[in-house]
Amino acid sequence: MRRIAESTVRRLSLYLSFLEEFETQGTDTVSSEALALRGRTTSAQVRKDLSHFGSFGKRGLGYGVPQLAERLRSILGLDRRYRMVVIGAGKLGSALVQHRGFSERWFDVVAIFDNDPAKIGRALDGITILDVGRLEEYLGQTPADIGVIVTPADPAQSVADLLVATKVRAILNFAPAQLSVPHDVALRNVNLSLELEALAFTLADY
């Protein structure tokens, strides 16, 4: 199907979370206007976002809450579970593994790797930390869908190469490095310094 904008996908995820709120409140129908209000956007935006995937509403009435939620889960690929490996068991890596909302719902952390002998063999959230030297061997036997890189910048590219070689198809990168991956591997970067610098820019208001 035709390419869907990044921004659209983010909004769809938000709509799903709003629908799940509405669902627990027992609301059974929402209008695009109601969803828009909840997400600080416009009803036209909501309708356009959904229209890329089909017609899920009833004119004059709105959308069935559980039905639309189900559709969005299907669209977002959240009708299955994903196997994640985390590389880097430092402070941030450990926090992510233990963070609810990360290793829950549709995403399972199946393995954690580090290169620090002091960490290898310890457990994090019930998962034993393995030697990163065994990453290739491990993923060769039990493939994963998503790799999460939480190493320093320096080894990040070689970790990414390793992940790509072992058929990981999506990478979430927390290392402050510009990773190079094949075009068929999805890559998302979370760069904390960049977020702060963007805030500094608006504070400075050049």
Next chain:
Amino acid sequence: MRRIAESTVRRLSLYLSFLEEFETQGTDTVSSEALALRGRTTSAQVRKDLSHFGSFGKRGLGYGVPQLAERLRSILGLDRRYRMVVIGAGKLGSALVQHRGFSERWFDVVAIFDNDPAKIGRALDGITILDVGRLEEYLGQTPADIGVIVTPADPAQSVADLLVATKVRAILNFAPAQLSVPHDVALRNVNLSLELEALAFTLADY
């Protein structure tokens, strides 16, 4: 000055980090093409980004590395230090405080707050965790520039309100909540579930 796109600011931050690399390598001049190559963009993009703020290059030659770095620091507001308060001393909050690249360079964590009596009074990276009930009092006496919200979703809005009331002008929100803040307060959201769901979408390739 006229509004600068989000994406432009992000690239400027990246250019700065590349320039600092070039600087340590002793390179004294770069072309827009060289910067573009390093950042996986185009030379026209680099020049357009910079052109919003002035003309910093020499035709036929390129840009002076230290000079352009200095300009970018000034543009991004990185010619001063920023005082940050972190609200939430859970796993993620603690990891952020101790994360290099977060509390370094131009950003200082000056205080950490939590509502858990077991955490209050303990120190994190040399900073004593304070009772969030004293946040208003604290910020009234010693204002901060940036508030970092690392609480669960539920209390996030009331924490944001408190920060806004005490003249914090920028908020970095890690809680999975749609915060409402006045238009003159800068808000950036980092939502880990959303990042994973965006990856799931590309894996599913609806």
Next chain:
DNA sequence: GTTTGTGAAACGATTCACAGCT
């Protein structure tokens, strides 16, 4: 009467291409 779904219009960002300096 209400609200969806969608072409058309408006807006914004990126890329092109070249005149103007060095």
Next chain:
DNA sequence: AGCTGTGAATCGTTTCACAAAC
């Protein structure tokens, strides 16, 4: 000759506005 700075062209996203469905 080489590279910047920038108007013009292109491309993509958001908003508008209304016909169609209920």
